[in-house]
Amino acid sequence: MREIDVKDITAAVKEAAIAANHELGEDLLHALAHGQATEESPTGREVFRLLLENARIARENRIPICQDCGLAVVFVDLGQDVHLVGGHLNDAIQAGVRQGYEEGYLRKSLCHPLTRKNTGDNTPAVIYTTIVPGDRVKLTVVPKGGGSENMSRVHMLRPAAGLAGIKAKVVETVREAGANPCPPIIVGVGIGGTFEQAALLAKKALLREVGSKNPDPELAALEEEFLTLVNKTGIGPAGLGGRLTALAVHINMMPCHIASLPVAVNIQCHASRHKEVIL
Amino acid sequence: MPRTITLVTPLTDQDVEALEIGDTVLVNGVIYTARDAAHKRLVDLLAAGQPLPVDLRGQIMFYVGPSPARPGRVIGAAGPTTSYRMDPYAPQLLALGLKAMIGKGKRAPEVIAAMQTYKAVYLGAIGGAGALISQAIQEAEIVAYEDLGPEAIRRLVVENLPTIVINDCRGNDLYELGMQQYAQD
Ligand code: SF4
Numbered sequence: 146m147r148e149i150d151v152k153d154i155t156a157a158v159k160e161a162a163i164a165a166n167h168e169l170g171e172d173l174l175h176a177l178a179h180g181q182a183t184e185e186s187p188t189g190r191e192v193f194r195l196l197l198e199n200a201r202i203a204r205e206n207r208i209p210i211c212q213d214c215g216l217a218v219v220f221v222d223l224g225q226d227v228h229l230v231g232g233h234l235n236d237a238i239q240a241g242v243r244q245g246y247e248e249g250y251l252r253k254s255l256c257h258p259l260t261r262k263n264t265g266d267n268t269p270a271v272i273y274t275t276i277v278p279g280d281r282v283k284l285t286v287v288p289k290g291g292g293s294e295n296m297s298r299v300h301m302l303r304p305a306a307g308l309a310g311i312k313a314k315v316v317e318t319v320r321e322a323g324a325n326p327c328p329p330i331i332v333g334v335g336i337g338g339t340f341e342q343a344a345l346l347a348k349k350a351l352l353r354e355v356g357s358k359n360p361d362p363e364l365a366a367l368e369e370e371f372l373t374l375v376n377k378t379g380i381g382p383a384g385l386g387g388r389l390t391a392l393a394v395h396i397n398m399m400p401c402h403i404a405s406l407p408v409a410v411n412i413q414c415h416a417s418r419h420k421e422v423i424l
Numbered sequence: 425m426p427r428t429i430t431l432v433t434p435l436t437d438q439d440v441e442a443l444e445i446g447d448t449v450l451v452n453g454v455i456y457t458a459r460d461a462a463h464k465r466l467v468d469l470l471a472a473g474q475p476l477p478v479d480l481r482g483q484i485m486f487y488v489g490p491s492p493a494r495p496g497r498v499i500g501a502a503g504p505t506t507s508y509r510m511d512p513y514a515p516q517l518l519a520l521g522l523k524a525m526i527g528k529g530k531r532a533p534e535v536i537a538a539m540q541t542y543k544a545v546y547l548g549a550i551g552g553a554g555a556l557i558s559q560a561i562q563e564a565e566i567v568a569y570e571d572l573g574p575e576a577i578r579r580l581v582v583e584n585l586p587t588i589v590i591n592d593c594r595g596n597d598l599y600e601l602g603m604q605q606y607a608q609d
Contacts, residue, residue, distance in 0.1 A: 186606060188426075188588075195553055203501070203555035212491045212501035212554040212574075250500055252491035252574050261461055263573050292506045292528075292551065324599055325506045325529035327551035379607030383550050384529070385588070386602020416552045 146228045147280040149424055151237035154229075154282065157422040158241025161286035162217055163249035165420035166209045169200045172355040173417055176392045180329060180382065189387030193329075196382075196415060211327075211416040214251035215288030217242045217270040218348070224279035235272055238284075242270040254291065273345070282424045285352060293330065293414040296322035299344050302406040308367075311336060311408050312374060318410040319375045319391065324384020327414035331355060332375060332394040335409040337401040347411035350395035352419055364396045371396070430584070434482025435523040437543045443589050445598040449547055451526070451560075451585040455484040457578040459505050462569055463513040470516055477568035478577065481521035484547075488526075489574035490564070491554070499564045499580075501554030504528040507546070511535050518542040526587055530599050540595050547587035548598070560585040 169177075174197070181193035203210040219238050223229075246253055246267040253267040277283075298318045302310045315334055322330075335346025359365040371394040381387025392415070401407055426446045431439055433453035443449065456478055458466070466476055487507055491500030507527030514525065515538035523544050528551035531539075539546060549557055563581035570576050590598045 186602075188602070192550060195550055195556060199550075199553040199556040202559065206555070207494065208555040208558055209491045209501040210555055211552045212489060212503050212558075213505070214491055214501075250492045250494050252489065252500070254489075254574070263575075265573075290552075295506070323530050323603075324548070324551070325508065327528065377608040379603040379605065381602060381606055383548070384599050384602070385548070386598075386604075386606045388606060414552055 146226055148228050148230050149282060150231040151229055151234060152231055153424055154234065154237040154284065155241040155244065157284055157424060158219065158238050158286055159245035159248070161284060161420035161422050162242055162245030162251065162288065165286055165288055165418040166214050166249065166251050167207055168204050169210060169416070169418070173415070174200060176355045177415070180389050180392065184382060184387050184389050186381055186385070186387035188385045189382040189389060192382035192385065209251060210418065211290060212252055213254060213290040213292065214246065215290050215418065216255060217267060218287040218289050219270050219272045220285040220287070221272065221274040222277045222283040223274055224281045225276050226280035227282055234274070238272055239268045239270055242268050283421065284424070285419055285421045287352070287419040290414055290416060293326035293412045296326040297347070297409070297411045299340060299407065299409045301340065302408055304404070304406045306406060310406070312371065314408050315371055315394070315410055316374050316378065318412070319380070320378050322412055323380055326412045327416065328380055328384055328390050329382050329392045329415050330390065331413040331417055332371070332391050333411035333413060334371065334394060334396045335411070336396065336398040336407070338399050338407060339401070340407055342399070343407035343409035344411065346397035346399065347409035350397045351411060351413045351417065353395050355393045355417070359396065364398060368394045368396050433484055435484065436482065440523055440543050440545050440593050443545050443592050445589050445592050445596045445601065447589045449587045449589060451484060451547070451582055451587055453581065455486050455526070455580050455582055456567070457486050457488050457490070457580060459487050459489050459575050460509050461572050461575040462577050463510050465569060467513045467516055480517055482523055484524040484526060485517065485522055486526040486580065490558070490578070491574070493564070499558055499561050502558045502561055503554030504549040504551055507531055514538065518544050531591060536591050536595055536597065539591055539593055543593045545589055545593055546591040548590040549585070549587050557585065
């Protein structure tokens with residue numbers, strides 16, 4: 146049994162929220178630079194240049210990459226040999242989000258769904274905890290923007306729709322989103338599971354490094370095929386027309402009920418912010 | 425050939441008529457911010473026959489909810505939010521003389537029609553470039569609805585804020601055109 150004080154979790158979440166909002170990952174920077182070099186549309190190439198410039202200004206001047214500093218989604222992989230002391234895990238995470246958004250000058254973007262009154266501190270964060278082997282805690286803080294989340298969809302297809310039906314839904318979701326989710330986007334696809342599990346699979350797919358290959362060769366091939374299809378829409382960077390509407394398509398799949406074919410498409414903007422900390 | 429045009433607010437009908445889709449517009453002068461909650465309040469005031477807290481004639485509205493300014497800074501990140509959420513309100517504000525809106529994403533046919541009727545344009549700013557865009561903002565001051573926090577109406581003074589004409593006052597749409605140009609079947 147390894148003891149971890151939850152105040153270390155609060156501190157880690159706070160730092161991760163601030164870092165994620167100011168520093169784009171190397172994988173993303175690389176993908177943007179590649180886009181600038183390969184996009185066919187001159188306007189599109191200019192958009193890539195400006196996004197790289199934006200990332201530089203954010204990092205150097207400590208200004209958030211995007212003013213929508215997101216709803217904080219926190220994934221916790223909790224080792225089963227860890228004994229948490231000093232308080233409750235969820236409270237510690239919420240405290241970390243509260244402190245990070247306040248002290249990091251991040252925008253608080255959560256409100257009551259009906260009165261629309263801002264909660265004032267960007268809590269509650271959405272937390273997913275998984276118990277895993279080992280004596281470590283892995284925290285992944287994902288500030289998720291509203292613009293791209295709004296364009297995401299869950300479809301409960303008939304099994305007869307098959308792979309063709311899945312492809313059509315992915316392309317349709319991207320096409321309908323158009324310029325709204327700040328393309329170039331990353332498309333997370335969850336196939337199978339239940340209604341809510343499909344969405345979670347899609348969201349987790351967004352955490353994979355951009356440019357990495359799916360370890361499942363069947364899914365890796367599908368990802369390439371889906372990416373080609375999505376990039377035929379012509380939406381392009383900032384929606385101004387071009388070949389690179391998406392930087393990547395990531396797919397997660399699991400078995401589903403014999404009566405169902407759930408498909409979730411979680412759209413992620415180019416401000417793909419996530420920060421991982423291991424305690 | 426795309427042109428670069430420098431505009432200073434307030435805008436006239438002639439300023440608006442000269443703009444074509446694809447033109448880069450560098451916005452200068454005073455502009456106002458408003459997003460969902462502020463729009464609702466403005467339109468509620470109109471419905472109640474009350475005056476608005478800002479005179480919109482000739483003005484530009486920037487759909488943005490900036491992040492908080494660090495001490496000593498004017499503003500935090502300040503990129504556009506998605507415009508379709510303001511579509512239910514926009515025609516009423518255009519009728520009052522609003523000349524331009526800055527945002528991202530497609531507008532509803534009613535809004536595009538209202539831009540033709542009242543001579544106005546829709547300017548796109550690059551979504552997700554909030555740190556970059558903030559560099560064009562010289563002054564920021566809350567002028568209404570402080571209780572709305574990031575959604576309060578702010579008066580900004582901007583210098584060469586970079587935008588691109590998405591909808592001109594003749595019903596053209598750059599998103600449609602750009603997409604068609606690069607779509608493959
Ligand atoms: S979709 Fe992403 S990049 Fe665009 S405004 Fe929202 S958080 Fe920012």
